Amino acid sequence: MELVVTRNFGRPESWTLASYREAGGYEALERVLKEMTPEEVTDLIKASDLTGRGGAFFPTGLKWEFVRKDPKTPRYVVVNADESEPGTYVNRLSLELDPHMTIEGMIIAAYASNAERGYFYIRGEYGLSHERVKAALREAYEAGYLGQGICGRSDFNLEVEFRRGAGAYIVGEETALFNSLEGKRGNPRFKPPFPTNFGVWGLPTAINNVETLAAAPAIVMNGAEWFKDLGIGDAAGTKMYCLSGNVVNPVCVELPLGVSAREVIMEHGGGVPEGRTLKGFKPGGASSAPLTPAELDAALEPKSMAALGTIMGTGGVVVFDDTTCMVDVAYRDALFFEDESCGFCIPCREGTPNLVQICERILHGQGTMDDLDLLEELGASMMASFCGLGHFAHQPVRGAVSRFRDEFEAYIRGRN
Amino acid sequence: MLNSPAIFQVNNRADARPYRMAIHHTELETPPGRQPLPEAERPKLETLREQLQPLKELPGSSIEALYAAQELFSYVPPEAITMIAEELNIPESQVFGVVTFYTMFSLEPQAPNVLRVCRDLSCHLAGAPKLIGALEDALGVRHGHNSPDGQFTLKVVSCLGLCDMQPAMLVNLDQHGPVMPDDVPDLLDGIRNGAG
Ligand SMILES: Cc1cc2nc3c(=O)[nH]c(=O)nc-3n(C[C@H](O)[C@H](O)[C@H](O)COP(=O)(O)O)c2cc1C
Ligand code: SF4
Ligand code: FES
Numbered sequence: 001m002e003l004v005v006t007r008n009f010g011r012p013e014s015w016t017l018a019s020y021r022e023a024g025g026y027e028a029l030e031r032v033l034k035e036m037t038p039e040e041v042t043d044l045i046k047a048s049d050l051t052g053r054g055g056a057f058f059p060t061g062l063k064w065e066f067v068r069k070d071p072k073t074p075r076y077v078v079v080n081a082d083e084s085e086p087g088t089y090v091n092r093l094s095l096e097l098d099p100h101m102t103i104e105g106m107i108i109a110a111y112a113s114n115a116e117r118g119y120f121y122i123r124g125e126y127g128l129s130h131e132r133v134k135a136a137l138r139e140a141y142e143a144g145y146l147g148q149g150i151c152g153r154s155d156f157n158l159e160v161e162f163r164r165g166a167g168a169y170i171v172g173e174e175t176a177l178f179n180s181l182e183g184k185r186g187n188p189r190f191k192p193p194f195p196t197n198f199g200v201w202g203l204p205t206a207i208n209n210v211e212t213l214a215a216a217p218a219i220v221m222n223g224a225e226w227f228k229d230l231g232i233g234d235a236a237g238t239k240m241y242c243l244s245g246n247v248v249n250p251v252c253v254e255l256p257l258g259v260s261a262r263e264v265i266m267e268h269g270g271g272v273p274e275g276r277t278l279k280g281f282k283p284g285g286a287s288s289a290p291l292t293p294a295e296l297d298a299a300l301e302p303k304s305m306a307a308l309g310t311i312m313g314t315g316g317v318v319v320f321d322d323t324t325c326m327v328d329v330a331y332r333d334a335l336f337f338e339d340e341s342c343g344f345c346i347p348c349r350e351g352t353p354n355l356v357q358i359c360e361r362i363l364h365g366q367g368t369m370d371d372l373d374l375l376e377e378l379g380a381s382m383m384a385s386f387c388g389l390g391h392f393a394h395q396p397v398r399g400a401v402s403r404f405r406d407e408f409e410a411y412i413r414g415r416n
Numbered sequence: 417m418l419n420s421p422a423i424f425q426v427n428n429r430a431d432a433r434p435y436r437m438a439i440h441h442t443e444l445e446t447p448p449g450r451q452p453l454p455e456a457e458r459p460k461l462e463t464l465r466e467q468l469q470p471l472k473e474l475p476g477s478s479i480e481a482l483y484a485a486q487e488l489f490s491y492v493p494p495e496a497i498t499m500i501a502e503e504l505n506i507p508e509s510q511v512f513g514v515v516t517f518y519t520m521f522s523l524e525p526q527a528p529n530v531l532r533v534c535r536d537l538s539c540h541l542a543g544a545p546k547l548i549g550a551l552e553d554a555l556g557v558r559h560g561h562n563s564p565d566g567q568f569t570l571k572v573v574s575c576l577g578l579c580d581m582q583p584a585m586l587v588n589l590d591q592h593g594p595v596m597p598d599d600v601p602d603l604l605d606g607i608r609n610g611a612g
Contacts, residue, residue, distance in 0.1 A: 086536035086575035124520045125532070125576050127589025166479050166518035169574060183476035184510060185517040201475075244538035244579035251580065286537060286575075316579070318538055332537045339574060342517075 002230060004238045005214040006254040009097045015132045017139040020100040026145060028217035029104050032111055033151045036220075038068055041112035045216065047224035049236030054080055054172075054209035055284070055313050057302045060216075063206055066196035067113035070204035075115035077158075078181070078200060078207040079106055081122040081129070082165055082172035085285035086336055088316030090240040091210040093252055095122065095129035098214070099136035103160075105213030107145060108220065110158045113206045118160040119181055124167050134162050169340040173387055174199075174207045176342070187344040188387040211240055232258035235301040239315050243269040246276065246321035258301040264317055265296070276321035280404065284313020286333050287392035289399020290326065310399060311392070326404040327411055330397040331359035337393035348390030351382040355397050367412045372401055451524050453493040460488050461495060468503040478504060478514050482521055491522040519573065526569040527562045529607050532586040536575040542582035542594060548572055550597035554604055567608060 008014045008023050020026070032041055046061030067075055079102060083091040094102060103120075110118060120137065122129050137160060140146045148157045163181060165171050171180045175189035178200040192198075199205020215237060219227045228236040235258035242252035248270030255264065265271065265281060272278050280290045283300055289310040291298065298304050302312040320329060334355040341352045358375055361367040379394035401408055453461070467484045471477040481504060485496035492515050501508040515521045533551065535544050548559060551570055555563040559572045578584035581593025587607055595603060 083577055084575060087538050087579050088575075089577045089579050092577045123577070124518070125586060125589070127586075128591065130589075161474070164479070164483075166482070167520035167573070168518050180479070181476050183478035183504075183506065183514065185513045242580065244582055245541045250538075250582060282537075318541075318579075320541070324541060329537065332540050336536055336574060 001238075001254075001256065003254050004218045004227070004230065005094060005098075005101065005211055005240060006252075007218075008101065009093070014097050015099055015136065017100060017136065017143060020098070024221070025100055025217075026104055026143075028220035029107055029145060030151055032108055032220055033153050033156065038112045038114055041108065041220075042068065044224050045112065045219060048219045048227040049224075049231075050212065050215055050219060050227065051236070051302075052209055053211035053215075053239065053315075055085075055287075055311070057312070060208065060212055061112075063196055063208070064109055064113040066194075067115065067204045067206045070197050072197075072203055074117050074203060075113060076200050076203055076205040077106055077110045077113065077115045077118040078177065078205055079118070079120045079210060079213060080172065080174065080177060080207055081120070081126070081133075081210050082169075082177060083126075083210075083314075084123055084169040084172055084340075085287065085314045085316055086333075087244050087282065087318040088242060088285045088314040089244075090242050090252055090315060092126055092129060093240070093242075094210050094214055095126065096132055099129075099133045100140070101214045101217060102210050103133075103136055103140050104145070105208075105216035106160070107140075107150065107158060108216045109206055109208060109213060111156060113204075115204075115206060116157050116159065118158060119163050119200065120160055121163045121165065121177060121181065123171075124165045126164075130162075130164055137162055168342075169336075170342045170387075170389055173389065176387075177207065178205070185342075187342050190386075230256055232256045232299060232301075234258075234303070235299070239300070241268075241300065241315045241317055243317050243319065245281075245318040246272050246324060247319040248273055258299040258304075260297050261291070261300055261317070262296040264300060265319055269317070269319060272319060272321040276323060279320045279322050279324060280326065281320060282316075282318040282396070283310055285316040285318075286336050286396060287311060288313045289395050290320070290329065290403060292403050309402075310395070326400050326407045327359065327363055330400040331356070331363060333396040334359050334393075337389065341389060341393070345386035345390065347382045348385040348387075348393060351378055351385070351390065352393050354378055355394055359397065362408060362411045365411060365414050367408075369409075369412060371412070372405075372408060375401060450494045451491065453489065453495045457489060457493075458495075461499060464488055464496060464499060465503065468500065472504060478506065478511055479518070482511070482515055482518075486521060490526045490528070491524055522569075525562070527567050529567055530569045530571065530586075530588055532571045532573045532576065533559070534574070534576045534578065534582075534584050535572045538575075538579040539583040543596070544583040546597045547583045547585070547595055547600070550600045554600050568604070 013019045042061045042065040050060045051057040150156045168186050171186040173188050176186040180186040195205045239257040240254050241264050244250045253268045278293045282290050305312040338352040338356045341348045343349045379398050382394045481500045497511045501511045559570045562569050584593030
């Protein structure tokens with residue numbers, strides 16, 4: 001299979017400009033600036049069906065076009081590298097091993113959306129990524145890929161500022177990230193207005209995930225059809241899937257979007273450790289509801305995951321074997337959301353500790369069957385939350401109950 | 417949906433809280449408190465003021481300002497909060513809001529080596545509870561506290577994005593993993609000898 005965003009990972013010193021250039025880096029940017037108008041770039045990206053790899057899978061070309069069409073200036077491009085979803089480490093690998101590819105994608109995004117300012121925002125814990133990205137930005141400035149008059153085009157400027165977070169999952173939510181960039185608490189903002197019209201500092205902003213931006217240069221070089229055909233069925237392009245949990249090889253692999261969970265877990269992850277059997281898996285980070293081995297052949301892409309009542313999410317596949325207790329798994333997810341809820345709205349601030357308490361009751365043999373119904377009711381009220389965190393927080397717990405109900409009941413009946 | 421009674425039902429159950437207390441789980445601990453700066457540290461405030469000057473030109477740089485303060489003092493003392501508010505010309509309440517929002521900032525003095533151990537799903541399955549226990553035993557403190565020798569601060573945190581190194585931890589910003597309980601003595605010795 002042809003690799004897109006991980007193709008340089010094995011090169012020596014792959015994070016340097018010299019190495020990136022040797023591998024054909026920044027040729028896409030030069031082509032864009034010599035041969036294409038911003039409209040042509042957005043049309044190309046739209047035709048490629050590239051969608052946001054941050055988890056929402058919004059069409060990327062469309063987003064850039066919305067920003068370009070908003071008359072307010074200056075417009076912004078923002079790289080969202082706040083990756084904090086449990087079980088997910090794909091952006092970290094890109095930042096550490098090939099920061100220039102994301103930077104090139106960012107510059108192409110700026111050209112297409114007519115933006116002249118940018119932020120590269122990385123979560124506070126990614127120390128090595130900070131160093132590599134800061135060095136790469138410096139190199140890009142020195143080589144004339146950033147700054148004033150990029151590649152000799154006096155009409156195209158882009159000033160990029162490096163920023164880091166300081167530990168907060170919710171800041172990955174785009175509007176919370178804007179508040180963080182503005183030096184405020186990272187609470188989300190009301191949408192609409194959407195970031196494309198009212199982003200950082202209230203100005204039009206194209207905010208994208210690292211993996212989304214990293215795909216752009218290859219699309220420019222190889223064309224929209226090439227990218228589209230890399231995916232399976234309706235899904236376009238590739239996705240970095242990363243494995244963890246009870247799996248033999250906790251690795252990250254780039255595969256066609258829409259590959260089956262079986263291929264990811266069994267072929268690339270090596271399955272569960274010897275002597276154990278597979279009990280279930282999570283398709284995409286903590287927010288996704290777990291699935292059973294019967295669903296191993298489902299395609300890991302947004303539509304088929306939605307049909308199964310879960311989400312594609314971040315591509316962080318977490319594997320469970322028969323030694324894992326699914327009530328405990330649900331409990332761990334609940335704990336995560338309890339701690340990461342920003343506390344801004346009541347359904348989530350109160351709902352997430354309630355999820356934890358219900359799981360604790362059940363784990364300690366003090367739950368009742370009513371608790372399982374209560375979870376459903378609680379989930380319904382949490383749908384009134386202000387942002388996606390509250391909307392997703394209850395899904396993994398309810399999902400675990402619906403697919404592994406016997407384990408919950410065993411605790412409740414005192415047979416565990 | 418907002419008026420659904422579910423939320424209140426759960427809390428009103430008389431039996432809700434005690435179960436919570438009875439359970440040992442690795443709760444994240446960042447007790448907020450405001451430790452004033454000791455007299456001997458006060459001269460460093462002028463260094464902080466100098467470091468804040470370039471940040472005045474960068475709108476929205478309160479996180480960087482707080483990092484600067486934490487690097488100088490090992491934590492963010494109230495005096496630094498006041499100074500950052502003055503120098504960056506933002507309300508003190510906003511700076512306090514930011515410092516309490518992000519988990520990497522501390523309002524209490526920290527040791528030179530801050531250990532952050534992940535307790536989320538992948539690391540949990542790979543043995544994070546045992547790792548946390550081994551660190552607590554070796555350091556002689558519960559997580560959330562500084563070790564008696566003043567060398568280590570032990571924190572249990574959310575996913576570090578190092579799930580391929582499960583169970584994973586950070587020593588300041590250096591990545592370590594997988595770390596098994598048996599690896600703990602060597603790891604700590606290495607840090608003590610400056611190799612961390
Ligand atoms: C609670 C929450 C956390 C999120 N965390 C991230 C994140 O860490 N990284 C990311 O790229 N997107 C994250 N998102 C999605 C962003 O809001 C946004 O959709 C994305 O950055 C857009 O980029 P894309 O279109 O390239 O995916 C999060 C969303 C929510 C609701
Ligand atoms: S849903 Fe949760 S994270 Fe989102 S605004 Fe409400 S409290 Fe904050
Ligand atoms: S779950 Fe521990 S680093 Fe991600």
